[in-house]
Amino acid sequence: MEYYREDSAILLAVDCIIFGFNGESLQVLLIKRDFEPERNKWSLMGGFVQPDESPELAASRVLKKLTGLENVYMEQCSVFGDPKREPNSRVVSICYFALIDTQKYTHILSEEYEAKWFPLQNYPTLIFDHDQMIASAQHRLRMKAALYPILFELLPEKFTIPQIAALYEGVYNIEFDKRNFSRKLLSSDLIIKLDEKDKENSKKGAFYFKLNTAIYKEKIMSFLRYLPSWFPEN
Amino acid sequence: MEYYREDSAILLAVDCIIFGFNGESLQVLLIKRDFEPERNKWSLMGGFVQPDESPELAASRVLKKLTGLENVYMEQCSVFGDPKREPNSRVVSICYFALIDTQKYTHILSEEYEAKWFPLQNYPTLIFDHDQMIASAQHRLRMKAALYPILFELLPEKFTIPQIAALYEGVYNIEFDKRNFSRKLLSSDLIIKLDEKDKENSKKGAFYFKLNTAIYKEKIMSFLRYLPSWFPEN
DNA sequence: ATAATTAGTGTCAAATTAACATTTATTTTT
DNA sequence: AAAAATAAATGTTAATTTGACACTAATTAT
Numbered sequence: 001m002e003y004y005r006e007d008s009a010i011l012l013a014v015d016c017i018i019f020g021f022n023g024e025s026l027q028v029l030l031i032k033r034d035f036e037p038e039r040n041k042w043s044l045m046g047g048f049v050q051p052d053e054s055p056e057l058a059a060s061r062v063l064k065k066l067t068g069l070e071n072v073y074m075e076q077c078s079v080f081g082d083p084k085r086e087p088n089s090r091v092v093s094i095c096y097f098a099l100i101d102t103q104k105y106t107h108i109l110s111e112e113y114e115a116k117w118f119p120l121q122n123y124p125t126l127i128f129d130h131d132q133m134i135a136s137a138q139h140r141l142r143m144k145a146a147l148y149p150i151l152f153e154l155l156p157e158k159f160t161i162p163q164i165a166a167l168y169e170g171v172y173n174i175e176f177d178k179r180n181f182s183r184k185l186l187s188s189d190l191i192i193k194l195d196e197k198d199k200e201n202s203k204k205g206a207f208y209f210k211l212n213t214a215i216y217k218e219k220i221m222s223f224l225r226y227l228p229s230w231f232p233e234n
Numbered sequence: 235m236e237y238y239r240e241d242s243a244i245l246l247a248v249d250c251i252i253f254g255f256n257g258e259s260l261q262v263l264l265i266k267r268d269f270e271p272e273r274n275k276w277s278l279m280g281g282f283v284q285p286d287e288s289p290e291l292a293a294s295r296v297l298k299k300l301t302g303l304e305n306v307y308m309e310q311c312s313v314f315g316d317p318k319r320e321p322n323s324r325v326v327s328i329c330y331f332a333l334i335d336t337q338k339y340t341h342i343l344s345e346e347y348e349a350k351w352f353p354l355q356n357y358p359t360l361i362f363d364h365d366q367m368i369a370s371a372q373h374r375l376r377m378k379a380a381l382y383p384i385l386f387e388l389l390p391e392k393f394t395i396p397q398i399a400a401l402y403e404g405v406y407n408i409e410f411d412k413r414n415f416s417r418k419l420l421s422s423d424l425i426i427k428l429d430e431k432d433k434e435n436s437k438k439g440a441f442y443f444k445l446n447t448a449i450y451k452e453k454i455m456s457f458l459r460y461l462p463s464w465f466p467e468n
Numbered sequence: 469a470t471a472a473t474t475a476g477t478g479t480c481a482a483a484t485t486a487a488c489a490t491t492t493a494t495t496t497t498t
Numbered sequence: 499a500a501a502a503a504t505a506a507a508t509g510t511t512a513a514t515t516t517g518a519c520a521c522t523a524a525t526t527a528t
Contacts, residue, residue, distance in 0.1 A: 009243030010283060012315075012326055049244060051324060055315040078310055079328050081246075081289040090285060092246055094313050143381060162506075180486065182507075202505045203495045396475075414517065416476070421515095436474045437525045 013093040014059045015046035015130065017077070017137035018067070020102040021154040023163060023201075025119045026170040027102070028134060030126070031066065032114040037088060038127040044134070045113070046093065059096040066113060068106070073099040073153040077140045078133075085129050097137040099153035121173075145171060149190060152211055160198045160206035161185065190215050247327040248293045249280035249364065251311070251371035252301070254336040255388040257397060257435075259353045260404040261336070262368060264360070265300065266348040271322060272361040278368070279347070280327065293330040300349060302340070307333040307387040311374045312367070319363050331371040333387035355407075379405060383424060386445055394432045394440035395419065424449050 018029035030042045045066045049058040056076070064070055074096050081092035102117075118124065120138065125131065145151050151167055152159075161182050169175055185191065192212050197205035252263035264276045279300045283292040290310070298304055308330050315326035336351075352358065354372065359365065379385050385401055386393075399415050419425065426446050431439035 010246045010285070012244045012246060049315065049326070051244070052317055054317060055313055055326065076312055079289055079313060081283065081328075083286055083288060092283070092289065094315075143377070146381060147377060160506090177486075177488090178506090179488085179508080184485090197493095199494090204493045204504075204506050206506060394475090411517070411519090412475090413477080413519085418516090431524095433525085437527085438473075438475050438523070439525070440475060 011089060011091045012049040012055070013046050013091050014049060014055055014062060015044040015080075015093050015095050015133055016059055016063050016066075016074075017044060017095060017097040017134055018063065019097060019099050019120075019137075019141065019154065020105065020117060021167050021170065022102055022117070024166065024170070025121065026154075026167075027117040028120050028123060029066070029105075029115055029117055030123060032116075033127070034113070037086075041127050042124045043127045044130045045115075049094075055094045056096075059094075059098075063096075063098055066115060067100065069100060069104060073150065075140070075144070078136045080129050080133060082129070093133075095133050095137060097141060099141075099150065101154060101156050103156045120170075142171060149216055152216065158194060158196070158198075158208040158210055160201075160208060161191075162201070162206050164191075188215075245323060245325045246283040246289070247280050247325050248283060248289055248296060249278040249314075249327050249329050249367055250293055250297050250300070250308075251278060251329060251331040251368055252297065253331060253333050253354075253371075253375065253388065254339065254351060255401050255404065256336055256351070258400065258404070259355065260388075260401075261351040262354050262357060263300070263339075263349055263351055264357060266350075267361070268347070271320075275361050276358045277361045278364045279349075283328075289328045290330075293328075293332075297330075297332055300347060301334065303334060303338060307384065309374070309378070312370045314363050314367060316363070327367075329367050329371060331375060333375075333384065335388065335390050337390045354404075376405060383450055386450065392428060392430070392432075392442040392444055394435075394442055395425075396435070396440050398425075422449075 020027045020029060029045070031045050033039055033041055033043050045062055047058060047062040047065075049055050053061070056074075059074060059076075060070070060072075063072060063074065077095045077097055079092060079094050083090060085091070085093075120134070123134070126134070141150075145168075151164075151171060154167060155163060162178070164185065165176075165178050165181050168181070190212055191209040194208040194210060196208045198208055199205040254261045254263060263279070265279050267273055267275055267277050279296055281292060281296040281299075283289050287295070290308075293308060293310075294304070294306075297306060297308065311329045311331055313326060313328050317324060319325070319327075354368070357368070360368070375384075379402075385398075385405060388401060389397060395416050396412070398419065399410075399412050402415070403409055424446055425443040428442040428444060430442045432442055433439040
């Protein structure tokens with residue numbers, strides 16, 4: 001096979017950027033490596049793509065191994081493949097970001113690893129190019145969340161409007177007028193009001209809402225400035 | 235090195251989805267393969283990532299080999315890695331989309347390949363999963379172009395407003411009111427009017443414009459429905 | 469000179485946004 | 499038990515943007 005001549009082997013890995021939201025700030029789940037190289041330093045959770053599995057499957061496997069969770073929102077983001085990115089071998093890593101509802105994350109299975117949530121604003125120095133991976137995933141998350149309502153993946157089934165507001169503020173690192181935010185959100189029909197109230201976080205209590213999944217599906221939330229705002233039609 | 239045990243080799247490739255705009259419709263550049271497997275079928279231009287090069291470099295190299303162009307707008311998009319995506323070996327391919335100004339593409343170097351532009355609406359069946367690659371790149375292009383003014387990369391230095399309008403219409407496959415489009419575009423300060431007119435395409439002639447590169451840089455063009463429209467500040 | 473063609477500007481009502489004020493439900497304090 | 503404190507939720511309004519439509523302008527072909 002002429003075609004495949006002289007092409008040398010490259011190891012292929014996946015790394016997972018696991019985002020969570022604790023009600024205050026956006027968090028990222030990191031592990032302390034218990035193996036060489038770079039033992040005892042913080043890093044993303046990763047693993048090698050096996051001969052019989054797709055990169056997506058590898059990423060899900062890695063995520064499950066760490067968190068015990070399946071059917072999590074995951075999305076491929078950038079590939080890091082600089083020949084010198086790892087000192088001892090040529091590893092090309094495909095990054096995935098996962099959005100998880102931290103209430104479902106119980107840290108049972110991960111006794112095996114030393115895993116810890118860190119705020120995205122302030123996490124330790126990571127091995128190799130993992131910092132860049134997080135930065136790139138964060139950029140991707142912002143971009144995607146500007147067009148699609150994926151941030152709801154970070155919230156539990158029932159959530160309050162102040163919670164969503166705090167989440168958006170955390171992701172984009174800005175503050176905005178909660179009154180206008182609330183009005184926009186409600187007018188989208190994306191969320192459905194429940195009778196129950198969350199009394200944990202305030203005296204008055206905030207009504208719980210749930211997602212309107214019919215509208216949620218692939219709904220684009222923002223529109224190109226140069227496109228009419230009716231695009232795309234739902 | 236315990237760490238890297240039992241991880242088997244996977245071939246790593248890149249494939250380029252090369253977009254161009256001919257003034258009417260969005261086009262994609264395909265080649266007729268002159269090698270096995272799948273000789274004489276249409277496909278994307280691709281190549282293997284070499285031991286000493288990054289995937290980005292591989293993609294640029296492949297693009298240059300086909301088009302002779304360098305310093306082209308290129309962006310990583312999705313990775314295709316299904317174990318069975320190629321019949322004879324395990325190849326994981328990283329896709330890149332390139333936006334090229336077709337006026338710069340002269341097809342000199344590519345005598346070596348049989349390359350041809352096809353409209354994105356109607357191109358031949360491609361080998362392997364290359365159709366999916368194009369679909370995915372198109373989706374990515376739409377998403378990115380909804381937030382950033384990257385479509386200007388497809389136009390020559392000087393362009394007219396009717397050209398930009400046709401381009402946006404081609405990318406999103408819709409028609410819209412040219413008067414409102416023009417008003418929005420002009421109010422953005424993204425383009426600067428020149429004295430010269432393009433007389434090729436109409437009797438009256440349309441004024442040429444050039445990009446305002448200062449404003450172009452990373453300008454976000456659309457805003458999250460749930461974010462105030464002043465975000466992000468430039 | 470006139471028609472044809474497409475570029476470019478103009479109008480205006482309706483919808484949306486940004487900025488700001490008030491009311492409501494509940495708990496804590498006095 | 500009344501008052502203060504807290505945070506949620508709803509309300510107000512002027513300014514801006516949008517969408518839909520009409521018109522004028524520049525040029526070429528007839």
